[in-house]
Amino acid sequence: MVVYNTEWMRADVERWWESNQGTTPPRGIVVHPPIFPDQYRITPPPARAGCVTLVNLYKEKGSAMFYALAERFPQQRFLGVCGAYGKQDVRCGLPNVEIVQHVAAHEMPARVYSRTRVLLAPSSYESYGRVAVEAACSGIPTVAHPTPGLLEALGEGGTFADRDDIDAWAAALRRLLTAKGWAEASSRARVVADGLDTAGDLRRWAVEAERLGGRVRRLVPV
Secondary structure, three states, X not given: OEEEOOHHHHHHHHHHHHHHHOOOOOOEEEOOOOOOHHHOOOOOOOOOOOEEEEEOOEHHXXXXXXXXXXXXXXXXXXXXXXXXXXXXXXXXXXXXXXXXXXXXXXXXXXXXXXXXXXXXXXXXXXXXXXXXXXXXXXXXXXXXXXXXXXXXXXXXXXXXXXXXXXXXXXXXXXXXXXHHHHHHHHHHHHHHHHOOOHHHHHHHHHHHHHHHHXXXXXXXXX
């Protein structure tokens, strides 16, 4: 059995399997990364105090776009959070940019999301997009590059722009920094969190794992 974190990953791997192995792919299930909304719900900061945030200042996560936007919006506060992997693109000299070191997962709501008005996700690749979904639990909107993972994770709850189009990103951010634009995007983001079925995903995983192991003992409550 293969466990996938997204539907698009399952489809992609199964196409690869059939093309390269010439056989039917193994049985698979999709279990989205477990996110319990109550663990991530905070009150977003007011516009005047909120930051535009990028988590992981790795080039492939979009650090160049982060700094380019900071230059275009000199009156807006930007927050860059160093990631746990990849060479970090830490730059000095922009007075409206604050850089913080890596933040543990359980501290993200209090130390990062509580300061974030808009999240950026200009990643070249994301299999899912966990940070964006965590932020959505508090109605924090995300501007994202339309990778298959982010499209599946956010759906209509995200604002999408090509990571190589700085003008499109600037236009999207400008809308989200207005009261009306932020409120509309925030409402769409909350729909993402409301649609999570983490308990169902874990229940399905438990049933399949028990079946695979030939056991009847339950791994999680149902």
